[in-house]
């Protein structure tokens with residue numbers, strides 16, 4: 001196993017350990033990781049990781065949304081269970097926002113998550129970071145499990161987004 005493959009295996013292990021994803025979702029993550037570990041480009045997936053004592057403990061995958069001028073999707077964010085609640089998720093999102101604004105004056109950031117009770121902590125996390133709900137599709141994942149879309153507008157004048165940007169809604 002080379003070092004990239006080891007990282008790839010570690011990210012899957014972290015995602016499984018959170019128990020937040022079913023096997024179909026882990027399968028999709030596996031494909032996405034294969035794509036982003038092979039090549040990282042402006043138009044493809046971009047992976048950011050956080051380490052502790054040289055070990056990967058969290059990662060985030062985002063990318064420019066095709067067919068848009070300044071919109072990005074936050075596809076995955078995963079923090080290893082014993083490292084949750086210590087500000088690592090917030091740090092990953094801040095790093096993503098800084099990297100986006102290093103290239104652009106402004107950006108929309110979109111993400112999708114579940115509306116289920118089990119995901120209420122995740123939704124609180126996105127709200128704490130200034131994201132706001134801008135859409136919902138009932139029973140999208142399965143009966144009673146809605147898809148919830150969150151959105152945040154960031155700009156060089158307002159780099160972490162929040163109120164001013166979300167008034168565009």
Ligand SMILES: CC(C)(COP(=O)(O)OP(=O)(O)OC[C@H]1O[C@@H](n2cnc3c(N)ncnc32)[C@H](O)[C@@H]1OP(=O)(O)O)[C@@H](O)C(=O)NCCC(=O)NCCS
Pocket residue numbers: 018020077078079080083084085086087088089090091112113114120121122124125126128129
């Ligand atoms: C969701 C997740 C990425 C959050 O990362 P984290 O490192 O634990 O979050 P942070 O410590 O950076 O928290 C940042 C803010 O969000 C809030 N927050 C985080 N998790 C929360 C929870 N479960 N309930 C309520 N608020 C929460 C924190 O209170 C904090 O707010 P504050 O800075 O104002 O105090 C992490 O819990 C995780 O990996 N979960 C499993 C995988 C997953 O579900 N990923 C998202 C799929 S949609």
